[in-house]
Amino acid sequence: MIKRLLWLLTLLLLAAGTFSEAQQPGNMPQLGFLSGNSASTISARVGAFRQGLREVGYAEGKNIAIEYRYADGKLDRLNDLAAELVTRKVSVIVTHGDSAIGALNRATKTIPIVVGVTGDLVETGYAASLAHPGGNITGFVDTSPDLSGKRLEILKETLPKALRIAVLWNSGNRVKLLDFKESEKAANALGLTLQSVEVKKSADFDSRLTASLAQRPDALVVLVDSLTTANAKAVIEFAAKNKLPTMYGTSEVIDGGGLMSYAANIPDLFRRAAAYVDKILKGASAADLPIQQPNKFELVINLKAAKQIGLTIPPNVLARADKVIK
Numbered sequence: 001m002i003k004r005l006l007w008l009l010t011l012l013l014l015a016a017g018t019f020s021e022a023q024q025p026g027n028m029p030q031l032g033f034l035s036g037n038s039a040s041t042i043s044a045r046v047g048a049f050r051q052g053l054r055e056v057g058y059a060e061g062k063n064i065a066i067e068y069r070y071a072d073g074k075l076d077r078l079n080d081l082a083a084e085l086v087t088r089k090v091s092v093i094v095t096h097g098d099s100a101i102g103a104l105n106r107a108t109k110t111i112p113i114v115v116g117v118t119g120d121l122v123e124t125g126y127a128a129s130l131a132h133p134g135g136n137i138t139g140f141v142d143t144s145p146d147l148s149g150k151r152l153e154i155l156k157e158t159l160p161k162a163l164r165i166a167v168l169w170n171s172g173n174r175v176k177l178l179d180f181k182e183s184e185k186a187a188n189a190l191g192l193t194l195q196s197v198e199v200k201k202s203a204d205f206d207s208r209l210t211a212s213l214a215q216r217p218d219a220l221v222v223l224v225d226s227l228t229t230a231n232a233k234a235v236i237e238f239a240a241k242n243k244l245p246t247m248y249g250t251s252e253v254i255d256g257g258g259l260m261s262y263a264a265n266i267p268d269l270f271r272r273a274a275a276y277v278d279k280i281l282k283g284a285s286a287a288d289l290p291i292q293q294p295n296k297f298e299l300v301i302n303l304k305a306a307k308q309i310g311l312t313i314p315p316n317v318l319a320r321a322d323k324v325i326k
Helices: 002-022 043-055 075-087 098-107 147-158 174-190 202-215 226-230 232-241 266-281 303-308 315-320
Strands: 030-035 065-070 092-096 113-117 137-139 164-170 193-199 219-222 246-248 260-264 297-302 323-325
Touching: 030 075, 030 098, 043 113, 043 266, 065 075, 075 098, 092 098, 092 266, 098 113, 098 137, 098 174, 098 226, 113 266, 137 266, 147 174, 147 219, 147 246, 147 260, 147 297, 147 315, 164 174, 164 202, 164 226, 174 193, 193 202, 202 232, 219 232, 226 232, 232 246, 232 303, 260 266, 297 303, 297 315, 303 323
Parallel strands: 030 065, 030 092, 092 113, 113 137, 164 193, 164 219, 219 246, 246 260, 297 323
Antiparallel strands: 260 297
């Protein structure tokens, strides 16, 4: 009886040792997370991604590890940060935005990359098609054929007398060039004149936005990417100071004082990205995981911001809002 108890105890100790070994950081799946922004700027996205990981059975620090790299708005750091993650030999890298994707594409052609959100991966050459990406990059894109038109349409309903709309965009981003061209088509159909306000770095925002006032735009549209997101606070303050109604391409800045946004729920795309990470860790190939598009877009309106610039949101626009901040 004693021998049997000793034998069982030995088995339990061996099993415990094996379990403990399996949980050591070196044996956990190692993920990389690369962003052109700061951690605070995209905290909602990171939180949603972690939630998604929990939903598919992962707990950070227990059975999965994540190496985070943030460029803090200094996009010229992305190449070095991408190289660091590749050197760490992570199993999968999660990222967002054309600048970070480009840096990773230069750093590796083999490590799977899951994109939480970006523009058109096919048009920019990162994937062969939506259904079959064909390389090491897949994920989620924030695109829709009529998205630019919808944003301008909502602005026109909000400001029926508006004729000139300034569009702030990163002209160094190939995806945003496509977005701007779509905006031009939509503006022509709505009888609006677009005014291009181009930036390529953070230092451009103050001078370019100030110069745009000379043409007296009736409103501003911000095409979202890593650069404009990193400088969202400056844009919000500029719009408030100059009483310029502004439409944003992400709802994340509305809580921070932005007026309105019409966009996909970007944090939710990051939550869904966790399921793709899980599939890849279990053997799926990024080349075969279809690129997904959002299926729901939300209108978010900040009435505090509207009051600050003396704007009354028409009842018909307010009725369409999915979320209203009072």
